[in-house]
Amino acid sequence: MIWAIGGGKGGTGKSFITSSMGTYLAQKGRKTILLDADLGGANLHTFFGLTRPRYSLTDFFDKKVALQDISVQSGIANLDLITGSIGSLDSESINHGQKQKLFRHIRALDADHIIIDLGAGTHINTLDTFLLADRMIVVTAPEVTALENMYHFIKSAYFRKLKFIFKAYDLTTSIQETWKNRATYDIHNLKDLIIHLKQSSDRVRDIFDREMSGFVVHIVLNQVRTPRDILVGENLKSVCMNFLGLPVVYAGYARFDEAVLKNINSKEPFMLSNRLSPVATEIKALAENIIAGTHISVRKDVANGSLS
Amino acid sequence: MEAFLKYFDLLELSQEAGIEDVRKNYDYLKNLYSGDSIEIAALNTDFSPELRQEYLARLDDAHEKLTQLLENKKPAVAQNTVRMDDELCDWIANIACFSGAALKSIRERMVVDLKDMFTTTRIQLQYLEDIENEVFESFRAEVYLRSYLVEYTRFLSLDTPRVLADYLPRYRAWAASRTTPAGMPHL
Numbered sequence A: 001m002i003w004a005i006g007g008g009k010g011g012t013g014k015s016f017i018t019s020s021m022g023t024y025l026a027q028k029g030r031k032t033i034l035l036d037a038d039l040g041g042a043n044l045h046t047f048f049g050l051t052r053p054r055y056s057l058t059d060f061f062d063k064k065v066a067l068q069d070i071s072v073q074s075g076i077a078n079l080d081l082i083t084g085s086i087g088s089l090d091s092e093s094i095n096h097g098q099k100q101k102l103f104r105h106i107r108a109l110d111a112d113h114i115i116i117d118l119g120a121g122t123h124i125n126t127l128d129t130f131l132l133a134d135r136m137i138v139v140t141a142p143e144v145t146a147l148e149n150m151y152h153f154i155k156s157a158y159f160r161k162l163k164f165i166f167k168a169y170d171l172t173t174s175i176q177e178t179w180k181n182r183a184t185y186d187i188h189n190l191k192d193l194i195i196h197l198k199q200s201s202d203r204v205r206d207i208f209d210r211e212m213s214g215f216v217v218h219i220v221l222n223q224v225r226t227p228r229d230i231l232v233g234e235n236l237k238s239v240c241m242n243f244l245g246l247p248v249v250y251a252g253y254a255r256f257d258e259a260v261l262k263n264i265n266s267k268e269p270f271m272l273s274n275r276l277s278p279v280a281t282e283i284k285a286l287a288e289n290i291i292a293g294t295h296i297s298v299r300k301d302v303a304n305g306s307l308s
Numbered sequence B: 001m002e003a004f005l006k007y008f009d010l011l012e013l014s015q016e017a018g019i020e021d022v023r024k025n026y027d028y029l030k031n032l033y034s035g036d037s038i039e040i041a042a043l044n045t046d047f048s049p050e051l052r053q054e055y056l057a058r059l060d061d062a063h064e065k066l067t068q069l070l071e072n073k074k075p076a077v078a079q080n081t082v083r084m085d086d087e088l089c090d091w092i093a094n095i096a097c098f099s100g101a102a103l104k105s106i107r108e109r110m111v112v113d114l115k116d117m118f119t120t121t122r123i124q125l126q127y128l129e130d131i132e133n134e135v136f137e138s139f140r141a142e143v144y145l146r147s148y149l150v151e152y153t154r155f156l157s158l159d160t161p162r163v164l165a166d167y168l169p170r171y172r173a174w175a176a177s178r179t180t181p182a183g184m185p186h187l
């Protein structure tokens, strides 16, 4: 199963969550490969105390080494790492052919779970890699800019996916026409557009229902500090459905813990050196929810209590 | 029954939901979408003041219709509002201008606690206080203030249009005084 972790804003904890879930899955005995696709600021390896990985994606792109041959050991049984290329490549310099080749190689990797750390931003290559996954995950934090970036990210991903479908079914021009005349149809946003298109013909509706039914984004809320913060994820389910027209699953949260910061640059990843931390428990729970596609259950009155 | 499906939908409930679920989800959604929490604020243009107003109105409608359906009777008129004696009525009728201060003294003479008002209207205490103290900065746009005022006056059984006609110009005057001269962008 391929997992992709994006979310728009930098620093929300994508790499921390990727490394921690990977560690958890590997410890459960699942063969897991982590792929650092943050081509501008690759740093996933530092979460495992590795300073200069022997190979990186540069070898794949420039020296044409097969993807499975550039993975390095993480130091944990069952867990391998394909590291990003530090500073030498950015998304802009990867052409379409290279991207397709990378995707082919990712699909062919021999592992139970492949988790891709996407880095920040909504570059087309980032979105395409996100859409490649069986589990599309965003890591966000309970603060306005992180949520703005997340909304933007999932809308961009959805729009990108729509574009592929339009193209595949030769609908592009008719949709562009509709959008151009949106005022006449009282269309204000993506959600209105979709509703309009679905109503316009049975064929389009069938295509949407078939192709978009799998478009579900799993939300991970990181750096939670108060019980009210936990509810943000719960509220996002309603908000995304109502005002973006997109279904999301609230997979879980991880609280803010100084121990995460302290653990940076240590030889052992957080999940191993802090087994008893509540964050470790929360990571396990959210990983299981992602596998099963289930929501974390949050009592709506949680905001009245305190983080125990 | 068809029509009721969309009400259940709006309240994010299945058709089997009971009256208690209807009330709970209504309270939850009303509270979520009337407020200015980060998950709402971050929507920016995807949740314009017009959209908000329209959505909240549909929510109220769905809640009312489903409550009627599930109670299987006409709704009790103004259950939660306050009873007024004649003397109080006269006094209110003679108020020259429904300013924030006037609203506050009316409420106090009715011996109504803001907390009770919150319980019914789900408008956060802070906003209720800010209405009374005319802390206009708290309201991002007139539509928010307006919708809160409507709830406020309904709760006290006041003449809503009259209160709006007195109160909103005070807000507008304040808003006009702080906008930059024409052509100057806001910083």
Ligand SMILES: Nc1ncnc2c1ncn2[C@@H]1O[C@H](COP(=O)(O)OP(=O)(O)OP(=O)(O)O)[C@@H](O)[C@H]1O
Residues within 6 Å of the ligand: A009, A010, A011, A012, A013, A014, A015, A016, A017, A038, A041, A119, A120, A222, A223, A224, A254, A255, A256, A257, A258, A259, A260, A261, A264, A279
């Ligand atoms: N739950 C947490 N509690 C405390 N600190 C955290 C938590 N999650 C992440 N951090 C810290 O926040 C910083 C950013 O985390 P991380 O590098 O995982 O973010 P990122 O989303 O991958 O950033 P980028 O977009 O730059 O790749 C790191 O110093 C990390 O240790």
Ligand SMILES: [Mg+2]
Residues within 6 Å of the ligand: A014, A015, A016, A038, A043, A117, A119
């Ligand atoms: Mg990162």
